[in-house]
Amino acid sequence: MTRFIWDKFSKDFLETLLSPYGTVVVSKEVTSEIKEIDVYFSPNTAKIPSQLGLLGRLCQNPCLLEPYRNGITLDGINDCLSKRFAIREIFHREAKRNKQRISEEEIPKLWILTPTASERILSLFTAQLQPNWGEGVYFLPEGFGTAIIVIHQLPAIPETLWLRLLGRxxxxxxAIDELERLSPNNPLKSASLNLLYNLSRNLEALSKKTQEDREFIMRLAPLYQQDREQAVQEGLKRGLQQGVQQGVQQGVQQEALKLVLRQLQRRLGEIPHNLEEIIRNLPVERLEDLGLALLDFDTLTDLDNWLHP
Structure with a gap:
């Protein structure tokens, strides 16, 4: 169960960061044996923004992303290669059907993301570093269209941050320390923290946790609490400021109501009319409580349960 939760985080993380710049397909099926590509990405923009660093460089062209929770094995690499060969066959078959020629450069690359890789594994596949890619990026012979990104060998620089968050x-x-120091206006910071918080909550719900799980939960706890308190303080400040300007208590309540509804819509989507009516009738004190509680909501059911204890 622990491995499933971490694997889901990796896929969700890559999907969240890449979806603004192209089509992301998670668990894409290939071949009659139903093999699944963890993440298949096809960009819809000429150039992915530099803020994604090395991850953006990997995804400038269509590619397969295979993140691994544990160090990659011989079987794991062979399994990944079989998916890439299946994609290659699909592309060539499509080109033949359309009477077109296709070069190897047009076939999606395979990027294997692993925290560690033994020298023996890298040697077996003749995986080599390339000067223009830096430490931690090992390319297999050209015909494979594949590279192994060893996350724990990547230099600790801003360009590698988003990949190092997938490490161990x-x-x-x-990497979390670096993420915490980023500007609060950085949209990737907010998205990444939300995914990390969700991961922490999922791990916390497990009856059996590994030592690594417990350490991760403890690392995220103060950061999560800090974000919650800041969100509440900012919400109250905006509501109170508007109330002072209007000079009436109704102004405070209306601003708090709008803030809470806006936060709920951003987190859960469209709020059903019956639930919105209940929220509109809440006193200011309850709206403040809801503004704090909604940071833990994942579904409309969570909101419904809070409104109907």
Whole structure:
């Protein structure tokens, strides 16, 4: 169960960061044996923004992304390669059907993301570093169209941050420290933290946790609490400021109501009319409580349960 939760986080993380710049398909099926590509990405923009760093560079062209929770194995690499061969066959078959020629450069690349990789594994596949890619990026011979990104070997620079968040232990913790120091206006920071918070809550719900799970939950706890308190303070401040300007208590309530409804819509989507009516009739004190509680909501059911304890 722990592995499933971490794997889901990796896929959700890549999908969230890449979806503004192209089509992301998670668990894409290929071949009659129903093999699944973890993440298949096809960009819809000429150039992915530099803020995605190395991750953006990997995804400048259509590609397969295969993130691994544990160090990659011989079987794991062969399994990934079989998916890439299946995609290659699909592209060539489509080109033949349309009477077109296709070059190897047009076939989606395969990027295997792994926290670690042994020298033996890299040697077996003749995986080599390339000067213009830096440490941690090992390319297989050209005909494979594949590279292994060893996350724990990546240099600790801003360009590798988003990939290092998929690492383990100290590598991930240091990446979280860097993420915390980013500007609050950075949209990738907010999206990444929300995914990390969701991961922490999912792990916390497990009856059996690994030591790494517990350490991760403890690392996220103060950061999560800080974000919650800041969100509540900002919401109250805006509501109170508007109330003072209007000079009436109704102004405070209306501003608090609009803020809470806006936050709920951003988090849960469209709010059903019956639930919205209940919220509109809440006193200011309850609206403040809801503004704090909604940070833990994942579904409309959570909201309904809060309104009907």
């Amino acid at each position: 232990g100290g590598t991930r913790e240091r």
